[in-house]
Amino acid sequence: MTLAVDNLRVYYRTLKGDVKALDGVTFTVDDGEIMGLAGESGCGKTTLGKSLIRLDGRMFVQEGTVHLDGVELPLSDDKGMNAFRYREVSIVPQYAMSAMNPIRKIGRMISELLDSRGVSYDETLPELSRRLGLVGLDDSVLDRYPIELSGGMKQRTVMVLSTLLNPSLLIADELTSALDVSTQKAVAEMLVEFRDRKFVKSTIVITHDLSILYQIADTILIMYAGKLVEKGTATQITEDPKHPYTQLLLGSLPEVGLRFEDQRLTGIPGRPPSLLNPPTGCRFRARCPLAHDKCVEEPPFVEIEPGRFAACWKVTA
Amino acid sequence: MYRYLVRKSLIYLLTFFVAVTIDWAIPRLMPGNPIDGLIARFQTNSTAAQDLHGFFTRSFGLDQPLWKQYLTFWQGLLHGDLGPSISYVGTSVSELIWQALPYTLALLVPAIILSYIAGNRVGAMAARRKSLDNTALPVAYVLTATPYVWLAIVLSYYLSFRLGIFPISGAYSFSLQPAWTWEFVKDFLAHWFLPFLTLFLVAFGGWAIGMRNLIIYELESEYSNYLQALGAPSKLVRKYAYGNAVLPQMSGLALALGAVVGGALVTEIVFGYPGIGTLIITALNNRDYFLLQGVFLFIIIAVLIANFVVDIAYVIVDPRTRAGIQGS
Amino acid sequence: MVTPALAETGEGAGQKEPEQRGKRFEALHFAFHNTKLVIGLTIVLLLLAVAIIGPYFTSSDPFAFGYPTGQPPSSHYWFGTTAPGQDVFCQFVYGLRSSFIVGALAALVAGLIGMAIGFIGGYRGGIVDDILSMLTNVVLVIPTLAVLIIVAAYLSVGSLTSEAILIGLTSWPWAARAIRAQTFSLAARDFVNLARLSGRGTTRVVVNEIAPNMSSYLFLVFILLFGGSVLTAATLDFLGLGPSQVMSLGLMMNQAVSNAALQLGYWWWFIPPGIAITALVGGLYVMNVGLDEVFNPRLRST
Numbered sequence: 001m002t003l004a005v006d007n008l009r010v011y012y013r014t015l016k017g018d019v020k021a022l023d024g025v026t027f028t029v030d031d032g033e034i035m036g037l038a039g040e041s042g043c044g045k046t047t048l049g050k051s052l053i054r055l056d057g058r059m060f061v062q063e064g065t066v067h068l069d070g071v072e073l074p075l076s077d078d079k080g081m082n083a084f085r086y087r088e089v090s091i092v093p094q095y096a097m098s099a100m101n102p103i104r105k106i107g108r109m110i111s112e113l114l115d116s117r118g119v120s121y122d123e124t125l126p127e128l129s130r131r132l133g134l135v136g137l138d139d140s141v142l143d144r145y146p147i148e149l150s151g152g153m154k155q156r157t158v159m160v161l162s163t164l165l166n167p168s169l170l171i172a173d174e175l176t177s178a179l180d181v182s183t184q185k186a187v188a189e190m191l192v193e194f195r196d197r198k199f200v201k202s203t204i205v206i207t208h209d210l211s212i213l214y215q216i217a218d219t220i221l222i223m224y225a226g227k228l229v230e231k232g233t234a235t236q237i238t239e240d241p242k243h244p245y246t247q248l249l250l251g252s253l254p255e256v257g258l259r260f261e262d263q264r265l266t267g268i269p270g271r272p273p274s275l276l277n278p279p280t281g282c283r284f285r286a287r288c289p290l291a292h293d294k295c296v297e298e299p300p301f302v303e304i305e306p307g308r309f310a311a312c313w314k315v316t317a
Numbered sequence: 318m319y320r321y322l323v324r325k326s327l328i329y330l331l332t333f334f335v336a337v338t339i340d341w342a343i344p345r346l347m348p349g350n351p352i353d354g355l356i357a358r359f360q361t362n363s364t365a366a367q368d369l370h371g372f373f374t375r376s377f378g379l380d381q382p383l384w385k386q387y388l389t390f391w392q393g394l395l396h397g398d399l400g401p402s403i404s405y406v407g408t409s410v411s412e413l414i415w416q417a418l419p420y421t422l423a424l425l426v427p428a429i430i431l432s433y434i435a436g437n438r439v440g441a442m443a444a445r446r447k448s449l450d451n452t453a454l455p456v457a458y459v460l461t462a463t464p465y466v467w468l469a470i471v472l473s474y475y476l477s478f479r480l481g482i483f484p485i486s487g488a489y490s491f492s493l494q495p496a497w498t499w500e501f502v503k504d505f506l507a508h509w510f511l512p513f514l515t516l517f518l519v520a521f522g523g524w525a526i527g528m529r530n531l532i533i534y535e536l537e538s539e540y541s542n543y544l545q546a547l548g549a550p551s552k553l554v555r556k557y558a559y560g561n562a563v564l565p566q567m568s569g570l571a572l573a574l575g576a577v578v579g580g581a582l583v584t585e586i587v588f589g590y591p592g593i594g595t596l597i598i599t600a601l602n603n604r605d606y607f608l609l610q611g612v613f614l615f616i617i618i619a620v621l622i623a624n625f626v627v628d629i630a631y632v633i634v635d636p637r638t639r640a641g642i643q644g645s
Numbered sequence: 646m647v648t649p650a651l652a653e654t655g656e657g658a659g660q661k662e663p664e665q666r667g668k669r670f671e672a673l674h675f676a677f678h679n680t681k682l683v684i685g686l687t688i689v690l691l692l693l694a695v696a697i698i699g700p701y702f703t704s705s706d707p708f709a710f711g712y713p714t715g716q717p718p719s720s721h722y723w724f725g726t727t728a729p730g731q732d733v734f735c736q737f738v739y740g741l742r743s744s745f746i747v748g749a750l751a752a753l754v755a756g757l758i759g760m761a762i763g764f765i766g767g768y769r770g771g772i773v774d775d776i777l778s779m780l781t782n783v784v785l786v787i788p789t790l791a792v793l794i795i796v797a798a799y800l801s802v803g804s805l806t807s808e809a810i811l812i813g814l815t816s817w818p819w820a821a822r823a824i825r826a827q828t829f830s831l832a833a834r835d836f837v838n839l840a841r842l843s844g845r846g847t848t849r850v851v852v853n854e855i856a857p858n859m860s861s862y863l864f865l866v867f868i869l870l871f872g873g874s875v876l877t878a879a880t881l882d883f884l885g886l887g888p889s890q891v892m893s894l895g896l897m898m899n900q901a902v903s904n905a906a907l908q909l910g911y912w913w914w915f916i917p918p919g920i921a922i923t924a925l926v927g928g929l930y931v932m933n934v935g936l937d938e939v940f941n942p943r944l945r946s947t
Contacts, residue, residue: 332783478910575789601885610795
């Protein structure tokens with residue numbers, strides 16, 4: 001068992017109070033598993049991703065624990081986490097394209113980073129070259145400035161850099177949001193390849209794009225308003241979603257070949273609740289077509305079949 | 318890289334051209350005749366005054382058509398001839414400027430360099446440490462809001478007049494002659510220190526504030542966040558932040574040069590330091606238009622050259638411009 | 646359609662009005678809690694109060710002689726008297742008035758020119774922008790003080806207004822650059838493109854679409870220009886290049902120095918003017934930082 005998250009609550013401090021961005025999530029990710037984390041903007045997926053490696057200025061862990069390979073990650077201890085960063089837990093950030101120092105040649109930046117982490121650049125160079133070649137780049141990249149590369153090239157370089165030390169857990173945050181469709185495919189496939197070649201053990205892919213997850217994820221975890229809503233294999237989620245929110249989410253996906261006159265796109269009416277003072281009970285009930293009396297009580301995230309979880313009274317009752 | 322420098326050179330040449338033209342045009346467009354003012358200094362009777370008037374008008378070429386005067390002016394300029402001085406009759410403007418220049422440079426160059434370096438360091442440190450930020454920043458604001466003239470007066474009053482630690486005015490004592498002796502150097506430094514300090518303090522405030530803001534901005538940038546997420550030590554992150562912050566700060570240096578030069582001029586005046594500033598006051602008091610013109614031109618040229626030097630330094634520091642890509 | 650099972654969701658359509666009101670209250674709340682803004686504003690308003698009310702407490706002519714010469718501050722003469730026998734406090738309040746007038750006026754002039762050039766260059770782009778940029782760069786490089794000294798020497802500035810105009814005419818390049826940069830980013834936005842497509846002329850687009858959206862930024866620029874102008878005016882006045890018939894803080898220092906106040910130890914003559922200028926300019930700068938934080942929530946440190 002690579003990653004075990006237990007009842008993690010991560011809040012944001014604001015002047016108006018604490019925003020409960022992540023409000024009690026429990027799940028596991030196995031070795032070799034690519035887990036997709038999906039949901040609307042503001043559902044807490046990025047908060048979850050960030051909290052696993054580095055808390056932002058305003059974030060704090062209210063409660064909960066995270067274990068990686070049996071060792072507890074000291075999430076709130078910035079210095080303590082440093083030992084794990086890059087080596088055990090790594091991230092390909094949302095802003096991968098501007099993640100490199102603009103006034104340093106890429107090779108030099110990598111060498112300075114590795115040296116600062118106690119890794120010899122010279123010894124790592126052959127492996128670095130090999131991996132760059134794998135993603136379709138050659139060594140000349142190391143001799144360039146970030147501004148000389150295209151967006152896709154920078155993305156791939158950052159992916160190689162982030163996984164260079166073979167971390168146990170890789171967090172890919174909105175990897176494909178800023179890319180065109182064909183590059184999206186290439187990058188997504190790269191993630192799978194990294195896993196297949198054992199560069200990373202487990203991967204969490206954070207995105208709002210379910211179609212990508214369908215392509216590469218083994219399991220998909222759906223989040224809503226800071227809570228977990230459904231989990232299952234990629235096939236199960238996309239072909240047989242149990243939770244009403246998942247169903248509506250998939251219903252709002254355009255399908256190739258269908259025309260607008262034949263079947264309309266249904267969005268989900270309404271907006272997610274404020275996380276400053278979240279409503280009691282099931283957080284989706286305001287927008288849920290299946291809401292009934294029992295929903296004032298919060299449904300637990302339970303296993304309905306082996307490996308299949310949902311938090312909905314309609315499903316679990 | 319060369320395109321960048323060439324573009325800058327063009328701007329400077331254009332500025333030079335404009336400045337020279339303005340410099341030449343102003344006395345001729347202003348109300349009143351400079352020769353009248355000149356004659357007024359010699360209190361002669363009216364017929365002699367008329368003759369003198371004609372003489373001076375001809376010798377300064379003011380009876381020529383305007384375009385010819387303009388060309389003559391340029392000719393003289395390119396030969397380094399800025400005309401004669403009225404205040405010190407018999408000495409040329411160029412000579413006076415050459416004599417005054419070393420003193421002004423002795424103040425400006427160390428003041429700019431040292432305040433820039435010190436200001437950047439303190440600003441960077443303040444960006445990291447809240448405790449330093451809370452004390453240093455208000456001080457920096459007060460310093461940058463202080464008029465050079467007033468700081469000069471205050472320093473002069475308390476340290477020279479009241480406490481007698483430093484001499485009151487001049488560049489060196491009357492009794493001494495400039496020479497490379499220890500006695501002279503010590504005396505020179507004693508006279509030099511307060512004007513230098515004035516320039517240093519005010520400029521320092523500005524740099525510190527600027528650098529602090531830039532560093533804070535860089536520390537929140539995406540590359541900083543990425544490095545920190547990968548566990549890089551803060552030393553490396555700071556090093557990168559500093560390197561990136563230096564660039565806009567350097568552009569700021571070019572912009573601020575004009576202001577510091579202005580500050581130097583008035584500081585010299587307060588301390589009676591025999592630099593370009595004092596020359597200006599003399600010119601103003603004596604209505605010495607030629608001296609004034611010459612000094613103005615000289616200042617412009619100096620600032621343009623300094624700007625160009627900073628641009629070259631910028632190219633050296635920003636590897637992107639060197640590589641031929643427009644950095645910013 | 647979906648009916649909410651509980652009326653507790655705070656979001657959704659129809660919440661716009663309270664939201665907007667909330668935003669403005671939020672801004673004011675931040676404004677009053679922002680230390681820098683409060684301190685800076687207090688200092689500036691205090692000085693302004695002195696400048697406006699002060700003259701009612703003193704005689705109407707700051708140049709008037711007849712007072713005992715060289716008196717240190719006392720209950721009779723709060724700021725003492727000058728060497729030839731003038732009331733320093735009287736000079737001080739009138740001088741402070743002049744600083745405000747020149748500062749505000751010069752900032753206005755520089756601001757208007759800067760806006761005109763910055764907006765047009767930033768919005769139009771292309772060759773218009775190139776020409777205006779070149780013009781801005783040229784004027785920018787020329788050291789302001791040098792130009793002012795030359796022109797003031799020939800023109801002999803007669804009034805605060807002409808001094809203000811002069812200063813404004815030489816300090817606009819910085820503002821033009823800053824405004825141009827902001828305009829660039831705004832001009833790329835959709836609502837501007839919409840206006841442009843509907844065939845509106847440049848002036849109308851700038852005045853109706855761009856400027857209002859930059860109002861907070863323009864205000865910040867104005868404050869910085871105000872501060873800078875006060876400093877420049879003080880220096881000019883000290884050199885004797887300001888209006889000689891109007892009392893100003895710089896003129897006070899000029900007269901102090903030429904009347905040997907340093908040698909005589911009449912500190913009350915030259916210390917207060919400088920303190921006032923430093924306080925005023927410093928207050929404006931600090932206000933500026935505070936306002937920036939209020940307008941841009943990103944910068945808030947809490």
